[in-house]
Amino acid sequence: MTALALDEVVARYGDLEVLGPLSLELVRGQTVALVGKSGAGKSTLLSLMHQRWRTHGVALMPQDLGLVPNLSVYHNVYMGGLARYSRWHNLVTLARPYRRDVEQVRPLLKTLEIEHKCWSAAGELSGGQRQRVAAARAIFQAGDILLADEPASALDGPMAETVLATLTQAYDTAVLAMHDVELALRFSDRVVGIANGGIALDQPTHRVQASDLLALY
Amino acid sequence: MRGSASVRTSLWFVALAVVCVFFADLTISAHDPWGELARLFSGLVTPDFTQSDYLVEALIRTLAFAFVGVGLGAISGFLLAMVFGSRIVRTFCAFIRAIHELFWALIFLQFFGLHPLTGVLAIAIPYAGVFGKVYAEILEETDPQPRETLPYGTGSVIALLYTRVSQAWPQLVTYTSYRLECGLRSSAVLGFVGMPTLGFYLESAFAQGHYSVVGALLLLFYVLITTLRLWVRPKLVPLYLIAAPFLLGSGLPIRWQNVTRFFTEDIVPAPLRNGDGWEALGPWLMELLSSEALPGIWNTLVLTQIALVLTGVLTLLLYPIGSRHFTNRLTGPLGHTVLVVLRSTPEYLLAFILLQLWGPSMLPAVIALAVHNSGIIGHLIGRRSNDHTLRPDAPSGLERYTYELTPRLYGPFLAFLFYRWEIIMRETAILGILGIATLGFYVDSAIQEIRFDRAMVLIVITALLNIGVDILARWLRARLRLKHTAQSEP
Numbered sequence: 001m002t003a004l005a006l007d008e009v010v011a012r013y014g015d016l017e018v019l020g021p022l023s024l025e026l027v028r029g030q031t032v033a034l035v036g037k038s039g040a041g042k043s044t045l046l047s048l049m050h051q052r053w054r055t056h057g058v059a060l061m062p063q064d065l066g067l068v069p070n071l072s073v074y075h076n077v078y079m080g081g082l083a084r085y086s087r088w089h090n091l092v093t094l095a096r097p098y099r100r101d102v103e104q105v106r107p108l109l110k111t112l113e114i115e116h117k118c119w120s121a122a123g124e125l126s127g128g129q130r131q132r133v134a135a136a137r138a139i140f141q142a143g144d145i146l147l148a149d150e151p152a153s154a155l156d157g158p159m160a161e162t163v164l165a166t167l168t169q170a171y172d173t174a175v176l177a178m179h180d181v182e183l184a185l186r187f188s189d190r191v192v193g194i195a196n197g198g199i200a201l202d203q204p205t206h207r208v209q210a211s212d213l214l215a216l217y
Numbered sequence: 218m219r220g221s222a223s224v225r226t227s228l229w230f231v232a233l234a235v236v237c238v239f240f241a242d243l244t245i246s247a248h249d250p251w252g253e254l255a256r257l258f259s260g261l262v263t264p265d266f267t268q269s270d271y272l273v274e275a276l277i278r279t280l281a282f283a284f285v286g287v288g289l290g291a292i293s294g295f296l297l298a299m300v301f302g303s304r305i306v307r308t309f310c311a312f313i314r315a316i317h318e319l320f321w322a323l324i325f326l327q328f329f330g331l332h333p334l335t336g337v338l339a340i341a342i343p344y345a346g347v348f349g350k351v352y353a354e355i356l357e358e359t360d361p362q363p364r365e366t367l368p369y370g371t372g373s374v375i376a377l378l379y380t381r382v383s384q385a386w387p388q389l390v391t392y393t394s395y396r397l398e399c400g401l402r403s404s405a406v407l408g409f410v411g412m413p414t415l416g417f418y419l420e421s422a423f424a425q426g427h428y429s430v431v432g433a434l435l436l437l438f439y440v441l442i443t444t445l446r447l448w449v450r451p452k453l454v455p456l457y458l459i460a461a462p463f464l465l466g467s468g469l470p471i472r473w474q475n476v477t478r479f480f481t482e483d484i485v486p487a488p489l490r491n492g493d494g495w496e497a498l499g500p501w502l503m504e505l506l507s508s509e510a511l512p513g514i515w516n517t518l519v520l521t522q523i524a525l526v527l528t529g530v531l532t533l534l535l536y537p538i539g540s541r542h543f544t545n546r547l548t549g550p551l552g553h554t555v556l557v558v559l560r561s562t563p564e565y566l567l568a569f570i571l572l573q574l575w576g577p578s579m580l581p582a583v584i585a586l587a588v589h590n591s592g593i594i595g596h597l598i599g600r601r602s603n604d605h606t607l608r609p610d611a612p613s614g615l616e617r618y619t620y621e622l623t624p625r626l627y628g629p630f631l632a633f634l635f636y637r638w639e640i641i642m643r644e645t646a647i648l649g650i651l652g653i654a655t656l657g658f659y660v661d662s663a664i665q666e667i668r669f670d671r672a673m674v675l676i677v678i679t680a681l682l683n684i685g686v687d688i689l690a691r692w693l694r695a696r697l698r699l700k701h702t703a704q705s706e707p
Contacts, residue, residue, distance in 0.1 A: 064362055066366035068379065068380060068383045069384065070383060070387065075379070075383075079366075080368060081368070082368060083371045087375055090378075091375070094383075134366075137366070141368050
């Protein structure tokens with residue numbers, strides 16, 4: 001099993017160092033909540049991880065979701081599985097999805113309460129619905145590691161929990177960037193706080209209280 | 218207002234055009250021009266649909282050449298768009314699209330003869346160059362993020378189809394169907410050089426003075442183009458594409474020794490072919506430049522300048538009939554129809570008709586170019602004006618035109634006009650085939666005299682001239698900060 005480690009990584013925009021140098025090791029089977037105020041560098045750190053580990057079966061759920069607005073919800077979810085199927089199978093699916101594959105995706109859409117939107121274009125959905133489509137795509141990808149940037153930001157209470165529970169159930173190993181402290185603590189095993197371009201806190205979740213995190217904001 | 222860069226540039230263009238008018242031959246030499254025009258109109262009013270076999274064949278062949286040519290062009294253009302990042306591919310595309318369909322047809326006629334391949338390639342090649350560029354621009358503008366989220370190991374073709382092509386699909390379809398309309402016009406015009414399409418039938422009907430048949434052909438052609446959206450359905454397009462190759466007609470067989478001779482002898486510059494050596498090439502080129510290329514370039518530039526400015530003036534006069542701010546429920550559809558008819562008439566066809574009526578001079582060419590192009594731009598600007606919402610107490614009539622809308626639309630208007638500049642020049646050169654002394658005239662004469670080496674040099678010069686104007690237009694657009702994207706192109 002390959003180690004998932006970042007060693008003294010740095011992120012720059014032009015000459016400006018926005019993140020790092022910073023080291024972080026990920027343990028398999030662990031869900032990490034990445035917390036910090038907006039602009040602290042959570043998204044930058046996630047995209048660094050994505051660049052490093054993308055060959056290791058990473059599923060990415062970026063903040064802008066990366067959906068193709070004029071493809072159907074089904075197609076957007078199916079795109080998570082593109083690498084599993086033959087080129088021919090993918091080509092045919094674009095024009096006419098296989099019923100067997102659709103049946104495989106349906107329960108997932110049902111859990112996330114978007115089954116009725118299966119054949120709607122992703123661009124026609126509300127923000128919350130689109131976020132669930134992106135979550136479904138990440139789950140359907142069935143990779144080894146999930147990197148999700150604010151996966152529940154557009155969802156209200158119960159739905160946010162459903163999505164986070166489904167995501168963490170599908171992925172043992174995950175890094176979730178979150179601004180909602182309470183949710184971050186509920187769905188993670190480890191909390192990493194980012195401030196001033198570095199790691200300001202790195203603790204198992206059970207040792208962290210919501211009030212400890214307030215210092216980061 | 219006089220200080221604005223756009224207005225200053227426009228005034229320079231107008232001044233230049235006025236100077237050009239003094240150098241241009243704009244006379245009407247026919248002894249009864251208006252009688253001819255009246256006879257044409259009477260033909261349009263009393264169209265003769267009785268020769269239905271003849272008419273149907275003209276339309277079927279026109280459609281078949283358009284579908285096969287545009288289809289092949291779109292497929293090749295798509296492949297070119299995939300590798301458009303390469304400078305060689307970009308230059309190649311610029312070069313093949315700078316040569317007009319009719320020039321390509323004249324070239325292929327020399328070695329494929331009157332075989333359908335000549336017409337098909339004449340459309341497919343320049344269209345591939347255009348499609349390559351525009352498809353690449355459209356794909357470039359899509360959101361790159363979906364590509365990022367794809368699982369590692371996704372094949373690049375599949376990734377492209379699911380992310381960029383899927384996102385750009387509506388624009389790709391819109392643009393391709395617009396080009397299909399252009400392809401129908403190109404296909405019709407190819408008849409004038411001997412392909413079995415509309416132009417061929419039109420020319421013979423004209424020659425025999427059958428104005429009612431001319432009227433019938435023109436009316437059917439307009440109906441075909443205006444109803445394009447009704448019969449070109451996404452589900453039917455594959456059917457058309459499969460059927461079209463079988464409807465091209467058989468033409469004459471290709472004689473392969475002609476093909477070999479064309480490349481190994483005909484297009485080799487005369488001094489080299491005759492064994493006079495490389496040193497004779499310089500004088501040969503100089504002679505060609507001074508006796509044909511330079512006069513051709515001069516006339517092409519003069520005619521282009523006048524046509525461009527007249528197009529602009531006519532557009533500004535015409536756009537209100539395509540705008541909801543100036544029309545009502547009755548005049549709106551009427552204005553729309555007028556613009557559609559203007560833009561559906563290929564400039565070559567119009568110039569041909571006007572030449573028959575008025576006799577040879579630059580005038581028919583100027584009018585034809587201005588009418589067709591102002592129809593296109595007027596339509597686009599009229600539609601653009603509909604996006605603007607005026608305040609409820611906005612003035613009406615002339616004040617609305619001069620104060621409210623024209624200033625707002627002037628930027629897009631100039632952008633479209635500069636975009637058409639290269640196209641107007643391409644057409645100007647080609648109208649020479651009809652006898653106006655632009656570059657096409659010298660190309661055509663060289664071909665008549667079976668001096669293909671000279672014809673090829675002149676065609677390359679024409680292509681370079683077009684590329685030059687395109688670069689100049691792009692520089693002006695950037696300088697005047699006229700926003701211009703692939704989708705806004707007509």
